[in-house]
Amino acid sequence: MSVITLAKDTMMVVREQDVVPFRNRVKEHASKIRMGVVNQTKLITAASELVRNMLRYANGGLAIIEVVSKGRDNGIKLTFSDKGPGIPDIALALKDGFSTGKSLGLGLPGTRRLVNEFSIESEVGAGTTVTIIKWANG
Amino acid sequence: MDKIPILRMGQFLLVTIQVDLYDRLALDLEADLVKMVDKTGARGVLIDISAVSIVDSFMGRIIGNIGSMSKLLDAETVVVGMQPAVAITLVELGLPLKGVFTALNVEKGMDLLKSKIQFSTEDDFDYESESEDDKQDRFSLS
Numbered sequence: 567m568s569v570i571t572l573a574k575d576t577m578m579v580v581r582e583q584d585v586v587p588f589r590n591r592v593k594e595h596a597s598k599i600r601m602g603v604v605n606q607t608k609l610i611t612a613a614s615e616l617v618r619n620m621l622r623y624a625n626g627g628l629a630i631i632e633v634v635s636k637g638r639d640n641g642i643k644l645t646f647s648d649k650g651p652g653i654p655d656i657a658l659a660l661k662d663g664f665s666t667g668k669s670l671g672l673g674l675p676g677t678r679r680l681v682n683e684f685s686i687e688s689e690v691g692a693g694t695t696v697t698i699i700k701w702a703n704g
Numbered sequence: 705m706d707k708i709p710i711l712r713m714g715q716f717l718l719v720t721i722q723v724d725l726y727d728r729l730a731l732d733l734e735a736d737l738v739k740m741v742d743k744t745g746a747r748g749v750l751i752d753i754s755a756v757s758i759v760d761s762f763m764g765r766i767i768g769n770i771g772s773m774s775k776l777l778d779a780e781t782v783v784v785g786m787q788p789a790v791a792i793t794l795v796e797l798g799l800p801l802k803g804v805f806t807a808l809n810v811e812k813g814m815d816l817l818k819s820k821i822q823f824s825t826e827d828d829f830d831y832e833s834e835s836e837d838d839k840q841d842r843f844s845l846s
Contacts, residue, residue, distance in 0.1 A: 582727050608792075
């Protein structure tokens with residue numbers, strides 16, 4: 567079954583102060599499709615982690631919020647693309663406790679646990695794109 | 705510039721976070737709180753996060769930092785009012801906030817802080833009541 571996009575919203579995130587408005591935008595879309603509070607919190611926390619990564623490692627980038635549907639399920643798809651340094655070893659970056667920055671190394675692996683679908687593409691020197699989907703009832 | 709107010713209540717400092725924190729604000733709060741603990745000699749810090757809907761790994765780290773820094777200055781930290789959805793998310797994220805005391809609401813948090821401080825003042829009393837010889841023994845041992 568394919569994923570259909572119902573609505574699309576694009577936002578540039580280049581400063582720390584953009585994070586909260588971005589989270590609010592995600593929240594708006596999530597409550598519109600009647601996502602439960604726990605799932606909303608998970609989605610927004612995941613979004614927050616990924617936006618933070620984008621700001622820290624790539625000085626910001628593009629965030630796309632999409633309302634998607636697959637069969638009977640509605641959900642929110644978020645895409646974060648940056649033109650940063652890229653991730654040389656994705657498997658390592660997805661491991662708990664690994665960090666090249668000074669963080670706890672929970673961002674990527676933690677985010678993966680919070681959402682239903684998670685994919686990451688990265689090319690060293692070209693940038694990174696992370697896509698997540700959280701289904702309203704997922 | 706935005707700032708999170710820190711209220712002093714007897715031996716305790718009280719912080720109620722009413723807005724979604726961005727990084728700079730959280731870092732400022734961390735620094736302000738530690739300075740305030742030092743300045744006032746507060747014995748406890750109570751952080752109310754009942755209005756916070758998102759705690760991500762950064763925010764979690766700040767809370768943990770405040771706890772450990774205050775501990776070094778002889779103050780206990782209690783986080784109160786965490787929303788259930790936030791608790792679920794934090795554990796799944798892999799950040800169970802070890803080392804920080806939590807309580808369900810402000811009232812219970814205050815009780816917890818008071819009991820922590822009572823324990824430590826009783827300890828102090830014991831040391832003082834020891835005879836001079838005991839003290840000397842202890843120093844020579846260490």
